[in-house]
């Protein structure tokens with residue numbers, strides 16, 4: 501059995517990990533942390549939890565937890581995650597970090613966008629970007645996996661194959677993305693209270709969202725050139741889900757069949773990426789609760805722009821499901837264990 505800890509288990513991504521790992525036959529959750537709920541049993545805080553009901557929340561004390569576990573999931577805010585990751589790695593524990601701390605390869609870019617000094621830039625180069633469909637071989641050998649952001653997962657999966665095949669003009673890319681509110685985490689914020697979110701739909705962090713450099717880093721690597729993108733995020737009054745609509749001008753002579761062929765070629769054997777048939781487009785309700793990224797596309801023949809629509813559940817493929825997928829790869833398990841659920845539709 502692989503023994504794991506979840507640091508930050510009272511948050512949305514930590515709870516989602518418990519939901520997924522409850523169905524994992526090869527994993528034992530031996531430690532869950534919360535500073536606020538330390539000393540209480542999971543069932544005292546979350547009465548719906550059955551499998552791990554009697555596990556007691558403990559403080560995120562690395563010295564105490566590390567000797568009992570093989571791998572830790574960090575479900576805490578950036579900054580706190582990096583320091584904790586370093587301590588676990590030094591204690592010989594593998595780390596899957598769901599925060600943004602090790603996604604950007606350049607610590608200066610991190611500092612510019614996150615407006616804070618990186619706590620341990622010296623270990624950034626150990627980290628592998630945890631997008632299994634692109635970095636599976638590197639993830640197998642890694643002890644530190646930087647789980648991708650939710651918006652980057654939804655944006656990168658459809659665009660990377662099109663760039664690798666040279667079918668779209670990199671500088672023309674626009675990503676227009678919408679997220680449910682759980683993407684912002686479980687701690688209270690004024691902009692997230694019911695009356696502020698219900699019956700509303702707004703853009704936020706326009707031209708300054710923290711996921712922009714993460715998306716650019718990976719798109720630049722796929723294209724083999726340096727370029728910027730437009731990326732706009734919106735908050736939708738629903739609990740889960742991201743729908744990203746990406747636009748890009750296609751190169752001369754490129755057809756819709758070429759675009760579809762690039763995506764099918766990249767993903768026909770992938771268990772968690774589904775490319776829809778012509779005329780079909782994904783909805784967030786089609787992926788709710790699943791580890792799927794579903795993609796639909798159309799080439800607008802009037803404007804010669806590809807319109808690519810992708811949907812994920814931000815808490816599953818956008819966070820905890822992808823983290824379990826990465827854990828399965830790192831541990832040598834079958835990649836799909838505990839992740840083959842059907843969508844909760846409607």
Ligand SMILES: NC(=O)C1=CN([C@@H]2O[C@H](COP(=O)(O)OP(=O)(O)OC[C@H]3O[C@@H](n4cnc5c(N)ncnc54)[C@H](OP(=O)(O)O)[C@@H]3O)[C@@H](O)[C@H]2O)C=CC1
Nearest residue numbers: 508510511512513534535536575576577580599683685686
């Ligand atoms: N929500 C989402 O859709 C996604 C989130 N992420 C990232 O995953 C991480 C977790 O997100 P999410 O679950 O939404 O966050 P939440 O705010 O819902 O939960 C945060 C958890 O971390 C604990 N925590 C907070 N601060 C600290 C700290 N300084 N040290 C130790 N523990 C701490 C909290 O418990 P306590 O305070 O009691 O210790 C709580 O259990 C974040 O980095 C987030 O950006 C990534 C992709 C998607």
Ligand SMILES: CC(=O)N[C@@H](CCC(=O)OP(=O)(O)O)C(=O)O
Nearest residue numbers: 599600649650679680681683684
């Ligand atoms: C709806 C909403 O607010 N979403 C969050 C998603 C952030 C996230 O997942 O952040 P990390 O990069 O730290 O993992 C946001 O836009 O900031």
